[in-house]
Amino acid sequence: MYKLEIRSSLKPYGLELTNNYNKNLRTIYSKGDLILIDTKIFITYGLPKFINKLSIIKISPNESKKEYLYIVKIISHILKKKFSKRNKIICIGGGILQDICSFISLILFRGIEWIFFPTTLLSQADSCIGGKISINFNEYKNQIGNYNPPNWIYVDMNFLSTLNKNQFYSGIGEIMHFYFVSSKKDFLMMRQNFNLLLNRDKKTLFKIISRCLEIKKRFIEIDEFDKGIRNLLNYGHTFGHAIESVTNYTIPHGIAVAHGMNIANFISYKYGYLSKNNFNDMQSLLSIIYSCKYPKKFNQNKFMKFLLKDKKTIKNELNVILSKKLGKMFVKKQKLNRRFIKIINKYFCIYFNFS
Ligand SMILES: NC(=O)c1ccc[n+]([C@@H]2O[C@H](COP(=O)([O-])OP(=O)(O)OC[C@H]3O[C@@H](n4cnc5c(N)ncnc54)[C@H](O)[C@@H]3O)[C@@H](O)[C@H]2O)c1
Numbered sequence: 001m002y003k004l005e006i007r008s009s010l011k012p013y014g015l016e017l018t019n020n021y022n023k024n025l026r027t028i029y030s031k032g033d034l035i036l037i038d039t040k041i042f043i044t045y046g047l048p049k050f051i052n053k054l055s056i057i058k059i060s061p062n063e064s065k066k067e068y069l070y071i072v073k074i075i076s077h078i079l080k081k082k083f084s085k086r087n088k089i090i091c092i093g094g095g096i097l098q099d100i101c102s103f104i105s106l107i108l109f110r111g112i113e114w115i116f117f118p119t120t121l122l123s124q125a126d127s128c129i130g131g132k133i134s135i136n137f138n139e140y141k142n143q144i145g146n147y148n149p150p151n152w153i154y155v156d157m158n159f160l161s162t163l164n165k166n167q168f169y170s171g172i173g174e175i176m177h178f179y180f181v182s183s184k185k186d187f188l189m190m191r192q193n194f195n196l197l198l199n200r201d202k203k204t205l206f207k208i209i210s211r212c213l214e215i216k217k218r219f220i221e222i223d224e225f226d227k228g229i230r231n232l233l234n235y236g237h238t239f240g241h242a243i244e245s246v247t248n249y250t251i252p253h254g255i256a257v258a259h260g261m262n263i264a265n266f267i268s269y270k271y272g273y274l275s276k277n278n279f280n281d282m283q284s285l286l287s288i289i290y291s292c293k294y295p296k297k298f299n300q301n302k303f304m305k306f307l308l309k310d311k312k313t314i315k316n317e318l319n320v321i322l323s324k325k326l327g328k329m330f331v332k333k334q335k336l337n338r339r340f341i342k343i344i345n346k347y348f349c350i351y352f353n354f355s
Contacts, residue, residue, distance in 0.1 A: 001016060001017070001018055002016070002017035002206070002210055003015070003016050003017075004129075004210075004213055004214070004217060006129055006149070006217060006220065006221065007221050008131065008149060008220075008221075008224060009224060010131060010147060010148070010149060010224075011149065011151065013149050013150060013151055013152060013153070014152060014153070015128065015129060015152070015153040015154075015155060015213065016152075016153070016154055016155065017155045017157070017206070017209070017210065018154055018155070018156065019155075019156045019157055019158055020154075020156065021045065021117060021154070021156040021158070021159070022048055024117070024154040024156075025047075025048060025051075025090070025117070026048065026050065028090070028115055028152070029050065029051060029090065030087070030088075031052065032055070032082070032083065032084070032086070032087040033055060033087050033088050033089070033090055034055050034057065034078065034081070034083055034087060034088075034089045034090070035047065035051060035055055035056045035057065035089075035090050035092065036057050036059065036089055036090070036091045036092070036093070036097055036100065036101050037056060037057070037058055037059070037091075037092040037093060037097075038058075038059060038060070038061055038092060038093030038094065038097055038119060039058040039059060039060040040060070040162075041092055041093060041119050041159070042056075042058050044162055045159070054081070055081070055083075057074065057077065057078075059074075059093070059096075059097060059100065061093060061094060061096035061097055062096070062249065063096070063136055063141065063244075063249040064136075065096055065100065066096055066099050066100060066134075066135055066136045067135075067136050067137070067138075068135055068136070068137050068144055071100055071103060071104065071135065074100065074104065075104060075107075075108065078104070078108065084109070085109040085110075085112055087112070088112060088113035088114055088115060088151070089101055089104065089105055089112060089113075089114040089115075090114070090115045090117070091114060091115070091116050091117065091150070092117040092119060093117075093118075093119055093120075093123075094118065094119055094120035094122060094123045094167075095120065095122050095123045095127045095253065098116060098118065098123055098127055098128065099133055099134055099135060099145075100135075101114055101116070102114065102131070102133045102148045102149075102150070103133045103135050103144075103145070103146075103148070105148060106133065106146055106148040111148075113151045114148075114150050114151060115150055115151055115152050115153075115154070116128055116150035116152075116153045116154075117153075117154050117155075117156065118153065118155060118159075119156075119159040120159075120160075120163060120167060120170075120171055121160055121163065121167075121168055121170075121171025121172065121174075121175070121205075121209075122170060122171040122174045122175070122253065122254050124155045124157065124159075124160070124171075124209055125171065125174075125175045125208065125209040125212040125213065126174050126175055126178070126212060126216065128150070128153045128155070129149065129153070129213060129216055129217065129220065130149070130216060130220045131147040131148055131149030131220075131224070132145065132147060132226075133145040133146050133147065133148055139245065140245070140306075140309055141241050141244060141245055142241065147224070147225065155209070157202065157205055157206065157209070160200060160205065161200065165292065166252050166255065166292065166293060167252060168200070169252075169254070169255060169289050169292045169293075170252035170253055170254030170255050171254055172197065172198070172254065172258075172289055173252075173253075173254030173255045173256075173257050173258035173286075173289040173290070174253065174254030174257050175208065175209075175212045175254075176190065176258065176261065176285060176286065176289070177233065177235050177236055177237075177257065177261060178211075178212045178215040178216060178233070179211075179212075179215075180235065180261065180282060180323070180326060180327075180329070181215075181232050181233060181235055181327065181329050182215045182327060183326065183327035184325075184326040184327055186211065186215065186327075187281070187282075187326045187327070189211070190208065190285070191281075191285060193207065193208060194285060194288075198288070216233070219232070219233055231319070231321065231331055232321055232329045232330075232331070234312070234319075234321055235261060235264060235321040235323070235329050236257045236258070236259075236260035236261030236262075236263075236264055236321070237257055237260060237321075238260065238307065238310050238312065238313075238318060238319070238320055238321075239259065239260035239261075239263040239264060239307070239320075240253070240256040240257035240258075240259060240260030240261075241256070241260075241306070241310060242260075242303050242306035242307045242310070243256040243259050243260060243295070243303070244256045245302075245306040246295070246298060246299055246302045246303050246306060247295045247298070250295070250296075251293050251295060252293065254289070255289060255290055255292060255293045258286045258289040258290040259290045261282070261286055262282075262283055262286045262287070262290060262351070263344070263347055264320060264321060264322055264323065265278075265279050265282055265283065265286075265323055266279070266343070266347045266351075267320070267322060267340070267343055267344075267347075268322040268323045268324070270343045270346075271322070271343075273322055273323065273324050274322075274323050274324060274325065275325070278323070278325050278326060281326070282323075282326070294352065295352070298348065298352055300344070300345065300348055303344075304336065304341070304344075307336070308336065316335060316336055317333050317334065317335055317336075318333070318334045318335075318336065319331055319332075319333060319334075320332050320334045
């Protein structure tokens with residue numbers, strides 16, 4: 001059994017890769033606990049009989065379910081149940097259910113325990129550790145949040161067999177950034193395993209997921225609250241979030257991040273930081289993921305507006321992560337000046353085929 005413990009100033013927690021959803025659920029479930037479950041998981045995998053039906057809340061995840069006002073509705077629903085501070089929430093789903101559950105667990109009764117069973121590649125290999133909470137507000141993504149890791153995480157890779165192609169590729173898009181930011185050695189390992197990964201080969205999934213978690217652990221244990229080195233893990237995300245917002249979330253998160261990394265690399269190349277060879281190496285993998293879903297139409301002005309709204313943007317100055325080479329990303333304060341806008345426009349012209 002694979003186990004990983006995370007050092008956190010908030011609470012020590014950890015993860016088990018056990019592939020035994022039902023058994024783990026039986027071990028940790030107590031009467032009175034609340035189950036927040038993705039409706040699709042409930043329909044496909046069900047819940048064991050010992051779970052009290054009245055304690056189940058089903059959610060069909062989309063970005064509108066991460067809206068602050070929707071979460072307020074869930075809280076008022078929970079408060080009508082016999083649920084107290086002594087009980088815990090068990091969350092079964094992907095990144096959206098995670099964000100909802102970690103937010104509610106943080107603020108309800110000044111904090112309650114929660115256990116996470118991640119069901120998507122993105123949540124198993126990335127978001128389940130690190131403790132970040134991100135909630136949407138009006139049309140702006142991830143504007144409200146804090147940190148509240150689960151008390152424990154059970155990863156069952158069997159869930160991944162039912163993800164559709166877009167969702168699976170989204171997970172790959174998200175986890176690629178760990179391999180690019182970590183080192184050339186990690187990038188080569190991912191490239192060597194890429195075809196097997198696309199085919200969901202079990203041994204490869206284990207190798208890729210466990211390595212992702214180890215890379216992320218390295219960053220979050222040094223910089224839990226994103227004040228320094230952890231910022232590098234936002235590589236591709238500022239542009240990715242803007243793409244998600246402009247396309248009204250029709251592009252899955254990780255696929256938008258793959259587009260975002262390619263944009264960051266294009267800018268790095270145009271500014272002379274990144275060699276053409278390194279740009280091509282990364283693009284050869286990224287393009288497999290981002291070509292799986294292109295926006296049907298794209299409003300570049302709106303894209304710029306959302307970049308300015310990114311929570312890391314201060315006074316017209318973006319905080320972007322650019323690249324010097326594999327394993328050498330850096331933070332750049334970037335004004336939205338004419339040169340930068342011209343590079344972005346050129347990118348869309350070449351890669352999105354919109355002029
Ligand atoms: N808090 C964090 O640290 C963090 C980090 C990265 C991303 N996120 C957030 O996570 C969200 C994206 O999450 P996600 O990509 O994990 O998925 P998701 O929760 O958005 O779910 C995506 C789709 O997959 C379905 N699904 C989930 N598990 C399934 C399974 N095993 N089989 C079949 N279908 C399944 C869901 O019903 C849904 O339709 C975004 O909102 C993003 O902002 C949060």
